[in-house]
Amino acid sequence: MELRVLRYFWTIAEEGNISRAAELLHITQPTLSRQLMNLEEELGTQLFIREKKRLILTEAGLYLKDRAQEILSLADKTEKEFENQKKQLFSGVISIGCVEANSSEVLAGLLEEFISEYPQVSFNMFSGTGDDISEKLDKGLLDIGILLEPVQTDKYESISFPDKERWGVLVQKNSFLAQKEGVRPEELYGVPLMCSARPEVQRLLEEWMSVPINEMNIVGTYNLIFNVFPLVENQVGAALMIEGASLNLKNEQTRFIPFLPEVSTECVFVWKRHRVLSPVTNAFIKRVAHAFKA
Known part of the structure; x- marks a missing residue:
């Protein structure tokens, strides 16, 4: 039994009406009705009695509502605690080098989102030529670089920006x-x-x-x-x-x-191959990879 389905059931039980519950859950009424039917089939029992425009909980439904309240409260509390812990412990500085290109605007948007989510994270930005940035990457003075092709990327891991220059x-x-x-x-x-x-x-x-x-x-x-x-x-x-x-x-x-x-050529998001990076830098790289695949 999924938490999502339990939340659907609990909302229906609270509202006593499929339409209002669907509106609160931001899903369609037919989808919610189908989820409820599947839950009743899974449990092998009827959870509601349909009376006119209102749904009345059966004895099994009353029992499940109490258990659902406990489970959902615990899940929400646990998720919030992990989120708070992550924001408190997840901190550090990302050093980034960037060439003059449209990619700087894309990078700014990703950084804004990342730092908003992790307020303990900060960054150092270095603007320069591709050669300047490569040199600092090789020396470990930068964690990440934004380079413009043509460029030698054999010593770097790289992600191509979606838009070409x-x-x-x-x-x-x-x-x-x-x-x-x-x-x-x-x-x-x-x-x-x-x-x-x-x-x-x-x-x-x-x-x-x-x-x-x-x-x-x-x-x-x-x-x-x-x-x-x-x-x-x-x-x-x-x-x-x-x-x-x-x-x-x-x-x-x-x-x-x-x-x-x-x-036209691509901008590439690069980091030094085989170098151990901080958890913050690794998390930001994953964020960029996910954003460019979306």
Whole structure:
């Protein structure tokens, strides 16, 4: 006999009416009626006498109601005690590194929910490049990292974010490229470009343009995109980046133009393989895995 079914029976007994009980339990009346019939069949006895619009408990029903009250009260008390104990004992700090991408908003939502449930938990947030975050993960200075592909993940356990990031160029709003809905490789030939210093990103650009990096008009490289916005505004060059980084900063003097054909990559949630993590970190990883599977 399940606790759920006992709760259904007890609510019906209290209300004396299937419709009102179904409303309180937030289930349909036919479902509740079927559950009651199954319970009576399981116990081999009638629990209610149907009189007009009211249900009257039989002797067996009265006995079961008393026992159900005891069982449900004990179950509720036990569950509450475990919940209180979990909130008191479950504490610690999670150190997280995150690149500039839309994934930061997803991470913020998950952290807000987690910390609301476990008020003893706190976090340290580090923003940086993928290389910075990988280095700190390897040294044990970070528990978790949010990295942007292309990235080497063979030494990490990883979970892919559900949404992909589009690549393109950030241009000044008066640039001829700003009028386009998408930019093709041939339209960037000779255009002054600023690109990430990461070799993986430069290879991505080479593959899309089908041109070696040393034959492009690369006027500069950067690590954090925040520093590039003033350069784009002053038309020093167009900056290669992901769409999420431009949306987060919401600069009215610039515009993001996606690549055509489209190039998209995933953000990945990573932690060091074979490293012993704290219970708090493990619980947060499980929360993320569950959220992304939902």
